Amino acid sequence: MADVPKTMPGVLIEENGGVEVLKWKTDLPVPELKEGEVLVKNELIGVNYIDTYFRTGLYKAPLPLVTGKEAAGTVAALGPALSGSDLKVGDRVGYLHDHAYAAYTAVPAAKVLRLPEGITTAQAAASLLQGLTALTFVREAAGLHAGGGAGATLGVGQGPWTLVHAAAGGVGLQLVQMLAASGARVIGTAGSADKCELARRHGAQWVVNSREDGLAAKVLEITGGHGADVVFDGVGKATFEADLQMIARKGTLISFGNASGPVPPVDILRLGPKNIKLMRPVLFNYLVTRDEIEKYSKELFDLIMTGKVEVRVHDTYPLKEVARAHSDLEGRKTTGKLLLKL
Secondary structure, three states: OOOOOOEEEEEEEOOOOOHHHEEEEEEEEOOOOOOOEEEEEEEEEEEOHHHHHHHHOOOOOOOOEOOOOEEEEEEEEEOOOOOOOOOOOOOEEEEEOOOOOEOEEEEEHHHEEEOOOOOOHHHHHHHHHHHHHHHHHHHHHOOEEOOEEOOOOOOOOOOOEEEEOOOOEHHHHHHHHHHHHOOOEEEEEEOOHHHHHHHHHOOOOEEEEOOOOOHHHHHHHHOOOOOEEEEEEOOOOOOHHHHHHHEEEEEEEEEOOOOOOOOOOOOHHHHHHHOOEEEOOOHHHOOOOHHHHHHHHHHHHHHHHOOOOOOOEEEEEEHHHHHHHHHHHHOOOOOEEEEEEO
């Protein structure tokens, strides 16, 4: 680590709260590498809703905390006794791990992905967490595969009815594109005419403005009374009741976010009238082994390089202006991905 400084700039959370608790520091210690770790010099850092949950304390973590779950950059140093890895100093890499809101992050080598030539650093930083969330939820939680569900061979738009809330957001846009590529019939919801049009351009065959009344009735009308076979809900509290109304019999409700607040406790008996499957999947529990990480990252990169999935970046903010990025994200002012740059 001869060329690596002892201190670095980064953002520290010392207490939970609003965006004001995101403190810019210039003298954070550079992590000391443990066995099996790689030091990554971060170039671009992804902003995700989960970052706001750790900031506010909705998700608990020891304080003080450097948050952030993904970034892309270059390998700056290799830890002691690093074996089973062909990573080299200078390699372009991306990762999903903790403490990304800083100039350097220590990452287990098993979680570091060398970037293929066809993937830019910006695409990696903008796609890993949200793209792998969307891909694993489509494949694992919903059981949908290329060409249709459950291994069926279906034409585009002939598969199951699927609904994506916040379809113009970071995860939502990727879900819409992946579902369309899998042959599903895709309904997107979004909070403005512009966002609805963005979702339509990315593969939603039907779009509904979520700020208008009668969401469930409109979805039932679109589906001819059938309802949505799969609902992907990253909004949470504000949409959960409508989800139960518009989901199809034997449908799957995938609740994965809390943008409007957490879903209140659910009486399990409410699932019985339609035999609803209710899931709360977590990305990192689908990416436990190195084989799982490599399998899904390869598929994600292939989808991007072949043009089936576009990674849309809303804006890139200086890391020291992370509070503005969080405010824009929570204020529903964004479409696509937010990045931080050192």
